[in-house]
Amino acid sequence: MTRSLDTPDPLAAAIEPPENETPAERWAREQAEAEARRISEQIDDQIKAEKLAMRKRKPPIKVLLLGQSESGKSTTVKNFQMAYAYSSFLAERAAWRAVIHLNLVRSVTSIMNILAQEFPASSIPLDNEPPLNPLEEDDDEDDKASVAPTASLLDETHNLLIRRLSPLRDAQRALERSLGAASNEEVNGGHGSAAPWESAKFRPREFAVTSRSGWKAALNRVRGMRDDADNGKGGATERPKHQHRASITRTSEARNSDSRHELEGTELGVERAAEVITSCASDMHALWTDTAVRAVLDKRGVRPEEWPGFFLNDVKRVADKDYQPSDDDVVRARLRTMGVQEHRFIFEKGSETGREWLIYDVGGARSLRHAWYPYFDDINAIIFLAPISCFDETLAEDKRVNRLQDSMQLWKAVCSTKLLAKVQLILFLNKCDLLQKKLARGVRVVDWIPTYHDRPNDAPSAAKYFRGQFKDALTKYSPEPRSFYSYLTSVVVS
Numbered sequence: 001m002t003r004s005l006d007t008p009d010p011l012a013a014a015i016e017p018p019e020n021e022t023p024a025e026r027w028a029r030e031q032a033e034a035e036a037r038r039i040s041e042q043i044d045d046q047i048k049a050e051k052l053a054m055r056k057r058k059p060p061i062k063v064l065l066l067g068q069s070e071s072g073k074s075t076t077v078k079n080f081q082m083a084y085a086y087s088s089f090l091a092e093r094a095a096w097r098a099v100i101h102l103n104l105v106r107s108v109t110s111i112m113n114i115l116a117q118e119f120p121a122s123s124i125p126l127d128n129e130p131p132l133n134p135l136e137e138d139d140d141e142d143d144k145a146s147v148a149p150t151a152s153l154l155d156e157t158h159n160l161l162i163r164r165l166s167p168l169r170d171a172q173r174a175l176e177r178s179l180g181a182a183s184n185e186e187v188n189g190g191h192g193s194a195a196p197w198e199s200a201k202f203r204p205r206e207f208a209v210t211s212r213s214g215w216k217a218a219l220n221r222v223r224g225m226r227d228d229a230d231n232g233k234g235g236a237t238e239r240p241k242h243q244h245r246a247s248i249t250r251t252s253e254a255r256n257s258d259s260r261h262e263l264e265g266t267e268l269g270v271e272r273a274a275e276v277i278t279s280c281a282s283d284m285h286a287l288w289t290d291t292a293v294r295a296v297l298d299k300r301g302v303r304p305e306e307w308p309g310f311f312l313n314d315v316k317r318v319a320d321k322d323y324q325p326s327d328d329d330v331v332r333a334r335l336r337t338m339g340v341q342e343h344r345f346i347f348e349k350g351s352e353t354g355r356e357w358l359i360y361d362v363g364g365a366r367s368l369r370h371a372w373y374p375y376f377d378d379i380n381a382i383i384f385l386a387p388i389s390c391f392d393e394t395l396a397e398d399k400r401v402n403r404l405q406d407s408m409q410l411w412k413a414v415c416s417t418k419l420l421a422k423v424q425l426i427l428f429l430n431k432c433d434l435l436q437k438k439l440a441r442g443v444r445v446v447d448w449i450p451t452y453h454d455r456p457n458d459a460p461s462a463a464k465y466f467r468g469q470f471k472d473a474l475t476k477y478s479p480e481p482r483s484f485y486s487y488l489t490s491v492v493v494s
């Protein structure tokens with residue numbers, strides 16, 4: 001449709017001064033127009049300044065964390081976040097409660113499974129899951145936990161105690177359902193190479209969840225709903241800052257938009273589990289402090305204190321109905337990483353203030369390593385974690401493989417990867433605290449690593465020896481010479 005030229009222009013008519021405008025009205029109108037122009041120019045200037053700052057801003061630093069499962073990668077991210085971007089750590093802290101509850105319940109049900117074996121004609125139902133020890137699977141013939149029952153140290157009171165604790169199995173299942181696949185420590189299909197990416201190159205990047213998506217966002221939302229309900233507020237009220245943050249990533253939105261119904265299911269599971277945990281608090285404490293129970297665990301060579309995510313020493317606090325995780329609890333909590341997680345931090349202090357860091361935290365189990373390769377491109381540094389306390393342990397996913405040996409194979413593969421030839425490698429020889437404890441109680445390195453020969457069986461000597469092995473591998477396998485940076489670390493204060 002065309003407009004005839006003598007039809008008045010509606011836009012011009014709209015901004016034309018009104019007819020019969022008085023001088024006072026005209027003055028007011030001109031003032032308003034001048035103010036509008038000033039605001040518009042101010043916005044233009046602001047946009048220009050932001051564009052300039054964006055251009056000047058240094059590119060983000062990209063760090064990839066590598067290492068076998070349970071080497072401490074995610075714990076390193078938490079430490080990093082706590083030290084340099086504490087507000088984002090704080091925003092996520094409450095969401096860890098469900099993970100810590102699951103860690104606690106898992107320890108208890110694992111101990112219950114071990115104790116049940118002390119009652120040969122036991123009427124105590126043995127659950128199929130979880131495994132006897134989160135570090136071990138229960139079908140292993142060599143498993144120390146499957147020692148044949150001898151004259152039992154336990155009596156009917158223990159039997160009753162275990163029965164009273166049986167609701168924890170439902171709580172465990174509810175928490176596992178709520179937290180999803182990452183809550184399951186068993187990794188299937190892990191047999192094979194230490195560096196499966198070598199035969200799986202050039203795969204597209206796997207779907208990456210950010211630290212603020214998935215389970216954390218879901219649980220944060222759940223908390224938000226609960227808070228709203230507690231406060232008698234509707235869903236439209238302003239949510240805490242971290243929930244806005246959770247909703248800005250598409251991935252979290254996509255996952256969480258499923259349905260309110262599903263989230264309510266999650267909420268019910270987590271909250272119901274918390275109630276069960278609170279009601280079992282004194283029985284859990286009684287179990288853990290019972291001398292006969294400790295003697296059975298000792299006899300079977302089981303050391304729950306060394307399990308990842310061990311909270312039984314804090315049972316009264318963690319099982320309290322008003323429990324909120326502390327910083328330290330979050331660092332000690334264990335949740336397996338699935339796929340590759342991208343963490344984005346803006347430094348809040350130090351000389352790097354304002355600088356953006358991207359940290360990629362990978363799943364370290366053998367079956368998850370094929371997903372690493374796409375992240376080797378365009379990376380500034382790799383922090384490689386090798387837990388050196390594990391010299392006498394085997395992989396959860398392949399019981400034939402010694403954990404230290406697996407770390408070494410992985411390190412050699414990373415050192416020799418051509419795509420990483422110019423990338424700075426930083427080695428964390430981690431879990432030094434556990435190494436110290438292990439050697440102090442008499443475990444001998446030479447019994448597991450014959451080339452250790454007659455060196456002193458203390459932590460500094462063992463760490464020095466392991467460090468030397470990793471350094472030699474770097475020199476031997478790097479496509480071109482590069483410096484060796486290594487640190488002895490304990491990323492958890494124990």
Ligand SMILES: Nc1nc2c(ncn2[C@@H]2O[C@H](COP(=O)(O)OP(=O)(O)OP(=O)(O)O)[C@@H](O)[C@H]2O)c(=O)[nH]1
Nearest residue numbers: 070071072073074075308309334337364431490491
């Ligand atoms: N005592 C002690 N525990 C540690 C140390 N580093 C990590 N842990 C614990 O070991 C467990 C596993 O650590 P994570 O950081 O989850 O391991 P990960 O490398 O991310 O494992 P995946 O996600 O399976 O690849 C957690 O419960 C940590 O608290 C350490 O230096 N000392």
Ligand SMILES: [Mg+2]
Nearest residue numbers: 073074336337
């Ligand atoms: Mg992890």
